[in-house]
Amino acid sequence: MNARPAILPDPTGVLAPVARVSPGRPHVTIRGLSKRFDKAVIYDKFDLDIPRGELISVFGPNGCGKSTLINMIAGLTPPDEGQILFDGMLLSEIKFGYVFQNYREALFPWLRAFDNIAYPLKMMKVPPKERRLRTEKLVAHLGIKLDLNLFPYQMSGGQQQLVSIMRSLVVEPEILFLDEPFSALDYEMTLFMRDQLQKLFIESGTTMVLVSHDLEEAVYLADRVLLLSRHPARVADFPRVSVSRPRTDATLSDPEFVRIKAHCLDVFQREVRRA
Amino acid sequence: MKIKRLEALLPIVGVAGLLAIWSLTTWRQWVDPVLLPSPILTFKAMWAGMHGALGFDFVKTVYRTAAATVIASVIAIPLGILLGASEKIYRSLEFVIDFFRSTPASAMFPLFLVLFGVGDETKISVAAFGAALVILFNVAYGVMNARKTRLLAAKVMGASRLRVLFDVMLLESLPQTFVGLRNGISLALVVIVVAEMFIGSQDGLGHSVFEAQQLFEMPRMYAAIFAAGVLGYGLNLLFMLIERRFVHWSGK
Numbered sequence: 022m023n024a025r026p027a028i029l030p031d032p033t034g035v036l037a038p039v040a041r042v043s044p045g046r047p048h049v050t051i052r053g054l055s056k057r058f059d060k061a062v063i064y065d066k067f068d069l070d071i072p073r074g075e076l077i078s079v080f081g082p083n084g085c086g087k088s089t090l091i092n093m094i095a096g097l098t099p100p101d102e103g104q105i106l107f108d109g110m111l112l113s114e115i116k117f118g119y120v121f122q123n124y125r126e127a128l129f130p131w132l133r134a135f136d137n138i139a140y141p142l143k144m145m146k147v148p149p150k151e152r153r154l155r156t157e158k159l160v161a162h163l164g165i166k167l168d169l170n171l172f173p174y175q176m177s178g179g180q181q182q183l184v185s186i187m188r189s190l191v192v193e194p195e196i197l198f199l200d201e202p203f204s205a206l207d208y209e210m211t212l213f214m215r216d217q218l219q220k221l222f223i224e225s226g227t228t229m230v231l232v233s234h235d236l237e238e239a240v241y242l243a244d245r246v247l248l249l250s251r252h253p254a255r256v257a258d259f260p261r262v263s264v265s266r267p268r269t270d271a272t273l274s275d276p277e278f279v280r281i282k283a284h285c286l287d288v289f290q291r292e293v294r295r296a
Numbered sequence: 297m298k299i300k301r302l303e304a305l306l307p308i309v310g311v312a313g314l315l316a317i318w319s320l321t322t323w324r325q326w327v328d329p330v331l332l333p334s335p336i337l338t339f340k341a342m343w344a345g346m347h348g349a350l351g352f353d354f355v356k357t358v359y360r361t362a363a364a365t366v367i368a369s370v371i372a373i374p375l376g377i378l379l380g381a382s383e384k385i386y387r388s389l390e391f392v393i394d395f396f397r398s399t400p401a402s403a404m405f406p407l408f409l410v411l412f413g414v415g416d417e418t419k420i421s422v423a424a425f426g427a428a429l430v431i432l433f434n435v436a437y438g439v440m441n442a443r444k445t446r447l448l449a450a451k452v453m454g455a456s457r458l459r460v461l462f463d464v465m466l467l468e469s470l471p472q473t474f475v476g477l478r479n480g481i482s483l484a485l486v487v488i489v490v491a492e493m494f495i496g497s498q499d500g501l502g503h504s505v506f507e508a509q510q511l512f513e514m515p516r517m518y519a520a521i522f523a524a525g526v527l528g529y530g531l532n533l534l535f536m537l538i539e540r541r542f543v544h545w546s547g548k
Contacts, residue, residue, distance in 0.1 A: 126445035130545035174548035
């Protein structure tokens with residue numbers, strides 16, 4: 022039952038690896054999830070297990086409900102029916118992070134980057150001094166060279182999204198949701214940010230659920246790719262990406278990577294044509 | 297480089313042009329000099345006036361406009377936040393607010409005269425009434441149009457409804473609040489000046505303009521008009537500077 026990682030006052034334990042009580046047990050269990058918008062049935066009795074400590078990419082046809090899925094898991098969209106549990110606990114009992122696609126609107130422009138990152142700690146009623154300490158610790162740990170005294174609007178898009186990601190990590194989340202985090206960035210920045218995210222993932226071992234509309238990115242980052250069908254969404258396939266980390270540019274031409282990507286594309290096109 | 301330096305002078309082109317046409321008109325006597333005194337005469341009257349009666353009137357008008365705006369803000373800003381935070385309350389009051397916002401504030405003078413008599417209270421309260429509705433409307437809109445993602449972000453980080461209101465909605469509404477304050481104070485100035493002309497006033501810029509016209513002291517009248525213009529422009533500029541200082545993220 023007590024699979025919660027150490028979250029008690031532990032300013033030195035930034036990004037402490039998640040306690041792996043029973044490695045085989047799923048982290049998130051989704052049962053009988055149903056959701057409809059007006060007449061469109063997006064989910065109908067949807068079941069899914071999300072394994073612990075893995076990075077899951079969610080990929081599927083347009084409008085199939087990729088974002089809706091993580092929004093329901095993260096409590097932003099209430100499901101009509103169904104149950105979502107995290108190690109048997111409710112969302113309100115765990116710590117999680119969420120990274121929005123639109124970093125411009127997700128950050129608080131009236132706060133400096135540093136205070137943006139520290140804000141979730143304020144919500145957890147961490148005293149100011151410790152907030153400072155923990156934020157500094159996280160920044161130092163990630164080794165990100167950024168002037169955090171700047172306001173978000175003084176930063177580039179990539180830097181802003183990096184601040185967003187740091188903000189979601191500062192609480193040492195058990196699970197991190199990312200909704201197309203790089204799709205508003207230019208290609209150069211996207212490549213850089215992919216590697217930053219991978220680094221964060223390797224270091225923290227936090228379970229991550231990433232929605233992506235870019236198949237290459239989805240496979241490159243993932244331990245498993247969750248391929249969804251058109252709505253009502255089913256799991257079309259959930260293949261494992263068994264390519265070692267850290268992945269690099271060379272990974273893109275690795276035969277195993279190429280094979281999985283081709284397989285995912287096949288499944289995707291089959292699902293698109295099924296319309 | 298040379299052109300860049302000249303471009304800095306662009307803003308004064310209009311002023312110089314206006315003064316040139318004005319001077320030419322009075323010099324060639326295209327208009328009766330009694331109706332339109334030369335710029336020099338006018339500015340002399342203004343200089344002299346600002347050290348005497350006109351300066352006193354100026355201060356009076358500033359005081360009344362400021363008082364009206366402060367009263368309006370104290371009432372309208374909290375109310376606007378309340379209205380903006382609850383869509384149901386706003387929808388139920390929208391028509392009433394829109395109706396009175398569209399009613400010329402000057403039409404309320406007789407009513408307020410009955411309520412407050414001919415003193416400063418009437419002038420200030422009518423101006424405050426007009427300004428309050430403009431500010432209220434803008435604050436409510438600012439709160440209502442807070443970016444959805446930002447509200448969700450705060451919610452996801454565990455902010456309570458009250459926290460979201462104070463940490464996000466309030467700050468989100470600030471740029472629009474300043475739009476309301478700028479429009480509100482402009483309206484307050486208009487109402488105050490009109491009131492000073494006609495509501496049995498003994499002082500103020502409106503009174504000064506009106507009295508100079510009655511006595512046919514044209515340079516003094518123009519001087520008072522310019523003083524009112526300086527005041528209006530100055531108040532607008534002041535609010536812009538305050539906004540740039542405190543709402544540094546506005547428009548970014």
